[in-house]
Amino acid sequence: MSTYIDNTACLQVIGGIYNNPSLIDDDKLFFNEDDFTEKFHKIIFGSIYNLYLLGAKEITINTIEDYLKDKPKSYAIYQANKGAEWLNKVSSVVQVSTFQYYYQRMKKMTLLRMYNKSGVDLSWLYDVDNILDIQKKEKQEEWLDNTSLEKIADLVDTKINEVRAKYVNDDYSVSVQAGTGITSLLEKFKKSPEFGVPLYGKLINTITRGARLGKFYLQSAGTGVGKSRSMVANSCYIACSEMYDVDNNEWIKIGSKEPTLFITTEQDEEEIQTMMIAFIAGVDEELIIKGIYTDETWARVSKAAKILEESPLYIKKLPDFSLEDIEMSIKSGIREHGVKYIFHDYIHTSMKILSEISSKAKVKNLREDNILFMISVRLKDICTQYGVFIMSATQLNGEYRNSEVYDQNLLRGAKSIADKIDFGSIMLEVTKKDLDALEVLLTNNGIPKPSIKISIYKNRRGKYKGILLWCRDNRNQCKIEPMFATNYNYEFIEMEDTQIEILPNLIEAEPSAF
Secondary structure: OOOOOOHHHHHHHHHHHHHOHHHHHOOOOOOOHHHOOOHHHHHHHHHHHHHHHOOOOOOOHHHHHHHHOOOHHHHHHHHHOOHHHHHHHHHHHOOHHHHHHHHHHHHHHHHHHHHHHOOOOOOOOOOOOOOOOHHHHHHHHHHHHHOOHHHHHHHHHHHHHHHHHHHHHOOOOOOOOOOOOHHHHHHHHHHOOOOOEOOOOOOHHHHHOOEOOOOEEEEEEOOOOOHHHHHHHHHHHHHOOEEEEOOOOEEEEOOOOOOEEEEEOOOOHHHHHHHHHHHHHOOOHHHHHHOOOOHHHHHHHHHHHHHHHOOOEEEEEOOOOOHHHHHHHHHHHHHHHOOOEEEEEOOOOOHHHHHHHHHHHOOOOOOHHHHHHHHHHHHHHHHHHHOOEEEEEEEEOHHHHOOOOOOHHHEOOOHHHHHHOOEEEEEEEOOHHHHHHHHHHHHHHOOOOOOEEEEEEEEOOOOOOOEEEEEEEEHHHOEEEEEEEEEOOOOEEOOOOOOOOOOOOOOOOOOOOO
């Protein structure tokens, strides 16, 4: 089996960190146990790393040995390899000027080793078994030294994706005759119209046709209006099996327990969890946080907790994220949990993403609108590439308070974010002007006063856009519930509430040959 190990690089890195442990604080350096293949090297580096994190600003042989004496097995390996003598030797041969070179080389070997361990043949890229073709060896060594870690990973991923595209997705079909497969397409829509799993609330599934795989929905709002809570509600509605219906005082069946990922960028996991319980149980989050219950509400909360425990609903916190962090979190969710539905709260810039994009684009001081647009492009690409549904959100700019047209021009940072979305909406609090304009409609139809309006400004392949959904809200339970729709002139729009039924897979499996 081929191995990708450079012991010289490992020794140089360990020696460099031993001489200057403050390098551990360098944000551009990151270390992993897999960087070292020998137990002795792992023990030495791990000791230095942990001692520094525990507050030791200077690492000596004595501090390492004192640290290892409480770990008999590790100390025995240290002694068997003459640890003190080894440390003195590497400490004397390392050079500060070459540390970055050896660090990069070690990380490249780790990356290649992990790909190889996963079964990827990398001989086309860097053939460690080649001992006869000296010219090839020199070229590959030169290539490795002059290629960044990110570029190596991109090359391997591209190779894998090419295979997938050719033999799974068949992306090499450049064009087809317009009528190719049209009959089967029409038959498909007759049997199963293009609908996704249902989202929470009346009328919303009529407008969106549910959460459709491969689509990117964007929901924007001002601070405190409820965009995060609305996404929490939808994630639970898709991933959980039941919720409490407060109006009818009963538990009702909801989603089909679809694997769902909720990515939070500003709130802790516990904050998301209490919102989820409030939605499922129909109990105000404030009461849950304060621990104030009646026997009845405690029973509901306890059942909601069990429902949440049994649901394929996952929370990922990304406080200071990059584009790569978002993509890797989604890929990890797809790979590990079969995730199909992703809620990303919310699109904004961060120090990490500014650094990442500026570095890749080799342009300093990129404008915020360019960066936000790049995020939206990547999210849409992920939808298409992996066949998943993504809903995200943005803040609004200050113009929304005086505007009478609620569209992409109100998105904070960049209206271009909306270019790549399939569905776009803006949530706003109802104003006195709205209530005055709706007074006759509300009175004649016995409709309670709405508190939230949702502007639908973009709806690809959808009939309804340029309309307002008028809603009642209970933000303490993460519920924003549409009641009726109008156009922007407050004229009532007749609309049926579409009920989406998720049927089990009725396709009979083919008999196995084994």
